[in-house]
Structures are given as C-alpha cells and as structure tokens.
Amino acid sequence: MAVAIQVESSxxxxxxxxxxPVAPVETxxxxxxxxxxxxxxxxxxxxxxxxxxxxxxxxxxxxxLLVRFENVPAPSLVAGAGWGFIHSPxxxxxxxxxxxxxxxxxxxxxxxxxTLGLIIGRFRLVSDLLLSPFELLRPIPAVxxxxxxxxxxxxxxxxxxxxxxxxxxxxxxxxxxxxVEGIDRKLVxxxxxxxxGPFSVFREAILPGALPSIMTGLSIGMGTSWFSLITAExxxxxxxxxxxxxxxxxxxxxxxxVLGMVVxxxxxxxxxxxxxxxxxxxxxxYRPGGALP
Amino acid sequence: MSRDGFSPVTGAxxxxxxxxxxxxxxxxxxAVQGASFDIAPGEFVSVLxxxxxxxxxxxxxxxxxxxxxxxxxxxxxLPVERPxxxxxxxxxxxxxxxxxxxLANVAFGPKMRGxxxxxxxxxAADILREVGLADFHHHFPVQLSGGMQQRVSLARVLVxxxxxxxxxxxxxxxxxxxxxxxxxxxxxxxxxxxxxVLFVTHDIDEALFLGDRVLVFSQRPGRIMAxxxxxxxxxxTPALLTSDxxxxxxxxxxxxxxxxxxxxxxxTSQPVFAGDIEQxxx
Numbered sequence: 001m002a003v004a005i006q007v008e009s010s011x012x013x014x015x016x017x018x019x020x021p022v023a024p025v026e027t028x029x030x031x032x033x034x035x036x037x038x039x040x041x042x043x044x045x046x047x048x049x050x051x052x053x054x055x056x057x058x059x060x061x062x063x064x065l066l067v068r069f070e071n072v073p074a075p076s077l078v079a080g081a082g083w084g085f086i087h088s089p090x091x092x093x094x095x096x097x098x099x100x101x102x103x104x105x106x107x108x109x110x111x112x113x114x115t116l117g118l119i120i121g122r123f124r125l126v127s128d129l130l131l132s133p134f135e136l137l138r139p140i141p142a143v144x145x146x147x148x149x150x151x152x153x154x155x156x157x158x159x160x161x162x163x164x165x166x167x168x169x170x171x172x173x174x175x176x177x178x179x180v181e182g183i184d185r186k187l188v189x190x191x192x193x194x195x196x197g198p199f200s201v202f203r204e205a206i207l208p209g210a211l212p213s214i215m216t217g218l219s220i221g222m223g224t225s226w227f228s229l230i231t232a233e234x235x236x237x238x239x240x241x242x243x244x245x246x247x248x249x250x251x252x253x254x255x256x257x258v259l260g261m262v263v264x265x266x267x268x269x270x271x272x273x274x275x276x277x278x279x280x281x282x283x284x285x286y287r288p289g290g291a292l293p
Numbered sequence: 294m295s296r297d298g299f300s301p302v303t304g305a306x307x308x309x310x311x312x313x314x315x316x317x318x319x320x321x322x323x324a325v326q327g328a329s330f331d332i333a334p335g336e337f338v339s340v341l342x343x344x345x346x347x348x349x350x351x352x353x354x355x356x357x358x359x360x361x362x363x364x365x366x367x368x369x370x371l372p373v374e375r376p377x378x379x380x381x382x383x384x385x386x387x388x389x390x391x392x393x394x395x396l397a398n399v400a401f402g403p404k405m406r407g408x409x410x411x412x413x414x415x416x417a418a419d420i421l422r423e424v425g426l427a428d429f430h431h432h433f434p435v436q437l438s439g440g441m442q443q444r445v446s447l448a449r450v451l452v453x454x455x456x457x458x459x460x461x462x463x464x465x466x467x468x469x470x471x472x473x474x475x476x477x478x479x480x481x482x483x484x485x486x487x488x489x490v491l492f493v494t495h496d497i498d499e500a501l502f503l504g505d506r507v508l509v510f511s512q513r514p515g516r517i518m519a520x521x522x523x524x525x526x527x528x529x530t531p532a533l534l535t536s537d538x539x540x541x542x543x544x545x546x547x548x549x550x551x552x553x554x555x556x557x558x559x560x561t562s563q564p565v566f567a568g569d570i571e572q573x574x575x
C-alpha cells in the first residue's frame with residue numbers, strides 16, 4: 001500500500017517542484033490536466049489577473065478586511081506617472097544617485113569583508129582578536145546607525161554610503177568566514193604537498209574554495225544594502241530613489257509612491273541578477289545541489 | 294616493465310622509533326607507537342592494517358602533515374619537516390581542486406615551481422596521456438568518474454617527478470573492476486618512474502598483489518607486527534590472485550589480522566606469527 005502511494009505521488013511532486021518549462025507537446029504530469037499550456041503563459045495570466053483586480057479595487061475604492069484601496073493609486077495612474085518619470089531629467093539624478101551610493105558602499109564592503117573574512121577564517125589568532133568586536137556590532141541593524149552616522153560624517157552623502165556599507169558588510173563577512181571554514185582540509189594539504197607556499201595556498205585553494213559561499217554572501221549583502229540605503233535616503237537624503245518615494249508621500253503624489261517602489265524593486269532585482277551572472281562566470285565548476293550539465 | 298637496469302638512488306625512507314599521539318591528558322590517543330623500518334629506493338611497500346590502526350597517521354608523518362611526538366622520519370637521510378612535492382601524496386578521496394580543469398589540476402605542481410604556462414601545459418598533457426586521460430583536459434573533476442579522478446590525482450603528483458609516492462588507500466572507494474585496472478596502472482607507472490611507493494591499505498589482496506614487501510600493523514596504537522617480502526614474479530597479473538603462493542601469503546595475513554591474534558600483543562612481545570613468516574632482510 002505504502003509503495004503504491006509512493007509510486008503514484010512521486011511524479012506529481014516532481015511536476016510541482018520543477019522549474020524548467022514543460023514543453024507544450026507533453027501532457028503535464030498532473031494527470032487531470034489533459035490539454036497543455038506553456039508555463040510562461042500561465043504566469044502571465046496570473047500576473048494580469050492581479051493587476052486587473054488592483055485596478056478595479058482602486059477605481060471603486062474597495063476595502064478588503066482592513067486594507068483600504070481608496071487612497072491606493074491604480075496601476076494605470078502609476079503607469080502614467082512612470083511615463084512622465086522616464087522623460088523627466090529628475091529620473092536620471094534620482095536613480096543615478098542611488099546607484100552610485102550602492103556602488104560605493106557595496107564595493108567598499110565587499111573588498112573589506114572578503115579580505116577580512118579570508119584572514120579571520122584562516123587564522124585562529126586573527127579570529128580571536130577581531131571576531132568579538134564584530135559579533136558585538138553585527139546584531140545592530142544598519143538602519144539603527146543612521147543618527148550616529150549623520151553625526152560621524154561631514155556630509156549626508158558620506159553617511160548614506162556608510163549606511164549602505166554597514167548593510168552589506170556583515171552578511172559578506174560571515175559568508176566568507178563560513179566559506180573558508182568549510183574548505184576541505186585535505187585540499188589545503190594537497191596544495192601544500194604539491195609545493196604551494198602560504199600565499200599560493202590562499203590564492204589557489206582558500207579563495208576559490210570559499211568563492212561559492214562568498215557569492216552567496218554578496219547577494220544577501222546586496223539585498224540588505226539596498227534596504228539600508230532606501231531607509232537612509234528617506235531619512236536624510238537629497239535625491240535618490242528612496243528620497244523620491246518619501247517626497248511623493250509628503251507632496252501627496254500618490255502614484256509616485258508606487259512608482260518609487262516599483263523602481264526600487266527593479267533596481268534590486270537588476271543588481272541581484274548581475275551578481276548571479278557574475279557568480280556563474282566566476283564559479284563555472286559549481287552548481288548548487290548538483291553536477292555540471 | 295621489469296625492474297632491471299640501474300636502480301634508483303633517491304627515495305630512501307627511514308623511520309626511527311616514530312611515535313604519534315594526539316591530544317593531552319585523559320583524551321590523549323596514541324596513534325602510532327615505536328615504528329621503525331627502512332625502505333630502499335624504488336621499493337614498493339604495502340602497509341597493511343585494520344581500519345583506524347594509525348597507518349594513515351604514519352603516512353601523514355612522512356608527508357609532513359603530522360609532526361611525530363617522538364623519533365624521526367627521514368627521506369634520503371634528511372628529516373621530514375613540512376609537506377613537499379618530492380614526497381607525493383594520493384588520498385583515498387580524490388583531492389583534485391574542483392575549480393580547476395583537469396589540465397590545470399595536473400599543471401599545479403609545475404606552476405608552483407614557476408614553470409612557464411606553455412611548458413607546464415605540455416608536461417601536464419604528457420603525463421595525462423600516460424594515465425590514459427588525453428581526451429579529458431578541459432573537464433572539471435566533478436564531470437569524471439571516481440576512477441578517472443584518481444588517474445588525474447596520480448598524474449598530478451607524478452608530474453612533479455617525486456622521489457617517494459605516499460598512497461593512503463587510494464583505490465578504497467572504487468569498484469572492484471576499476472580498482473584492478475588502477476592497480477595495474479599503478480604498477481606500470483611505478484616501473485616507468487622508478488619511485489619508492491608506500492601504499493597504505495586494509496585490503497590484503499591489494500597489499501600482496503602490489504608490494505615487494507608488506508608491513509602489517511596491529512590495532513591502535515599501531516605497531517609493526519610483521520614485515521615480510523613477497524616473492525611473486527613481476528609483472529604481476531590478476532592470474533596471480535588465485536596462485537598457491539598468493540593464497541598461502543593471504544592466509545598468513547588473515548591470521549595476523551585476526552582480533553584475538555592482535556589482542557595478545559603486549560608492549561614487548563614479538564610478532565605473533567613471526568616464526569611463520571620470512572623476515573625481510575635489510
């Protein structure tokens with residue numbers, strides 16, 4: 001009985017979890033569905049349904065439980081605002097400023113955290129000396145640094161880059177340390193017995209061995225640095241997409257609020273995709289959870 | 294294939310009363326105790342013993358990974374102090390760098406010696422042809438089978454022209470068919486490269502099939518119970534595995550490795566079956 005259930009349910013569960021598109025000619029593995037539809041079409045249909053529902057809810061001022069759509073701008077209004085935004089000179093300076101801050105803060109964090117993480121992960125002494133202050137600072141969210149950052153730095157620009165830096169630093173540091181500690185001791189032994197010196201061991205074994213974990217840390221750090229930056233811009237910014245979104249609220253340009261959110265989402269998604277692409281290029285031997293194609 | 298002609302002059306191994314213990318106080322573990330033996334240049338010596346008897350630790354001492362707690366290990370008269378390419382190590386699990394393609398893995402040693410890019414590619418390709426992997430230069434290790442990965446591991450150490458090859462159950466994870474192929478390949482390479490091989494295994498057949506000589510280890514703390522020559526003709530072929538002499542030697546080893554046999558040994562006793570076994574002459 002148990003075996004029969006196993007046999008029946010296993011193709012179904014693989015059908016649910018697979019991420020590859022099902023070819024249109026095949027019948028889907030869910031049995032009951034006889035005709036076949038490309039999966040992207042299904043995705044598109046569900047997306048369109050959501051947007052339509054939102055449009056209707058906003059137009060008619062519906063309320064779902066506690067959520068009032070009365071003041072929520074409709075998608076059509078947001079699209080109109082987006083069209084205007086693209087053609088205004090402000091767009092470039094808002095987006096450009098945010099990207100520049102992310103670039104500066106994130107790059108600084110990446111270089112520092114990876115370097116420190118490699119050393120802390122490799123040498124017990126450095127780990128004992130440095131890790132405890134870092135452990136104390138780590139639980140403090142980057143956003144909580146904003147007031148002090150404004151006091152610590154001469155310009156608002158510097159303090160915002162600092163907040164971005166803090167947001168990215170700890171996830172990258174921890175992932176790097178984790179990556180170094182996870183390296184098979186035998187690989188280091190092999191490198192040594194093949195004639196590698198201390199520096200070569202670092203370059204040829206430690207760094208590439210930790211790279212998959214470092215890439216994971218970079219993508220988490222990218223997410224947290226965007227989060228931190230947007231908050232910092234809302235509090236103390238002039239220009240920047242976070243500032244734009246908050247300004248839209250204070251000026252009661254409601255469609256611009258949603259537009260700001262969408263732009264933030266697109267920027268975050270784009271930078272994550274960029275990192276994933278870089279990760280695939282840098283670690284061609286590594287595929288999470290499986291062998292190479 | 295035969296070992297005639299001149300004998301190699303480097304690759305002599307000498308252990309003088311080597312002991313290794315890990316940890317301190319109540320948690321101290323004696324892994325190896327009073328190990329002394331000499332291996333002549335070019336000799337193929339199998340080290341046979343039960344799992345966890347400290348034979349791998351001994352290999353680690355010679356490789357330079359582990360410092361002996363007492364005694365000393367010498368290779369060509371010089372004490373072993375750190376890992377080095379002249380003492381090659383092949384582990385049970387292939388330790389190829391997953392991020393390097395096959396050719397780059399093999400070219401690693403020459404790269405560390407400062408050999409130029411084109412030159413090291415050429416010598417790596419030569420040795421890959423020798424182990425039968427001429428067509429796999431651009432594969433990543435995960436794309437190869439276990440046997441092929443161990444071929445690359447062999448190529449990667451042999452490219453450094455080592456004097457001593459230290460092998461820690463290198464074929465233990467392979468299926469029987471592949472293992473036999475690898476054993477024959479190893480014997481071919483050994484005849485070709487004229488290096489000293491110290492081959493750790495818990496497989497009696499393997500120890501006898503490969504070695505000029507077998508060192509039998511007791512259970513932990515590892516001590517040498519027996520040291521005998523294997524007078525089987527070379528080149529060795531799988532047909533030998535069923536010969537009378539082979540079976541005779543195998544029965545002797547089985548007797549030595551029986552738990553009750555090893556447990557009777559106290560600190561001072563001689564090998565239990567010493568009388569039955571022809572002692573190796575230095």
